[in-house]
Amino acid sequence: MTTSTRKKSGGRATRKSGSGATLTRDVAPGIHRLEHAYTNCYLVEHEGAVTLVDAAFPSTWPHLLSALSEIGRSPSDVSALVLTHAHFDHVGFAARAVRELQVPVWVHAADRELAAHPYRYQRERTPFLYPLKYPRSTRVLAAMTAAGALTVKGVSDVRMLPSSGVIDVPGHPTVVFTPGHTRGHCALHLPDRDALLTGDALVTLDPYKGARGAQIIAGAATANSEQAMESLVPLAETGAMIVLPGHGEPWLAGIRAAVQSAKATGAT
Template identity: 50%
Template structure:
């Protein structure tokens, strides 16, 4: 399958998907303000400006960045938003150190082997590199994301505990709308292999695959009907079906 073109897509009312180099982040526009879920790679910035332009807003109008986890390809805009626009990033305590050092992450398998074993991931990783993924600066986040406790940010997001990919990974649930931002706990594109469909990210970037597979049950318990992952296209339909599909896949 050809790599999806970069762009901005409205995926639900007031929810914009910014997809750059196989990486997604999401702008949520609510009546009481705006929240950015994950911060992509540095090359996502023009897409963020485009999405903001559609709602006649500026970067400084964003109330908060909520991070599913601290990997480099999810905090790419966080430093710029903080330094230039005063927008803080929020994360679970177990991923706070990772957000400060976004390349120092635990992984079960050697990363250098994957281009040889899974050449389908090469174009994606190359696109990420071109989008600045390997020059991301860490941040000092606000450490206040607590599973099941609604966040005091526009949109009323509820954190969903989903460790495994990282130690402090959380998805975010828009309960009233049945929308789940699954981060990298459940994706529809594995950037390390190029494989598509619901799955857990390869061991090259996952700290504990066994825990990640168990965490899928927490995502399924939300009973969301629209899943917006950190990598890959949105999944429309019962999240429990996506979880079943992911559990059938061998983690690469």
């Protein structure tokens, strides 16, 4: 993120690099969004330490280091990396984080094997026909490929996320178990910040359709769409107002409205 422009987005400082990464500070109090190749990572600050949520792509790494500098933190301030799930576009730099930052990586036990082998995921439909049916997805998928989507190394040295309860990492998020997109998908609720990090349980951009708005991701990358729709219920029960998805812009009208929209859109 060396060549950059600044702007204000909804009162939040946004920095966009010449290489396609965007840092938006304080999308919720002390939570910063790093977007690269249509995929989001989050930096959660708490008492001088940082929890990373999701790891995008291998080439996201230098953007992460720049983002840490931008918020006044250093790599040594990173205490944990939490994966909402273990698809390749969320595992991206996890192995490097273990090697260079020596931080623990947290993932739900049901996604442990997937974290080690991030291309061995269940899906309902083949993804290869989606660009033909949804041409808007071509630009998104091309950007993800250019960012290293096909070269992600798995991570096997992990800690197990519980299916519920608060985890002992900076920010102390509460785990909301939301299987469907993957078997072990989890969202993270930070009630003191009125924020919910939904991962891919609910997104505002579906990479496989290029469609925007609150929705679940298409069957091209979802293990069980029926279960994914059922997992919208515990998301809604958090009542959070700030919804921070794995793909797409933050949704600031509340999780209940986002879930209503996702249910209306349905599964594809």
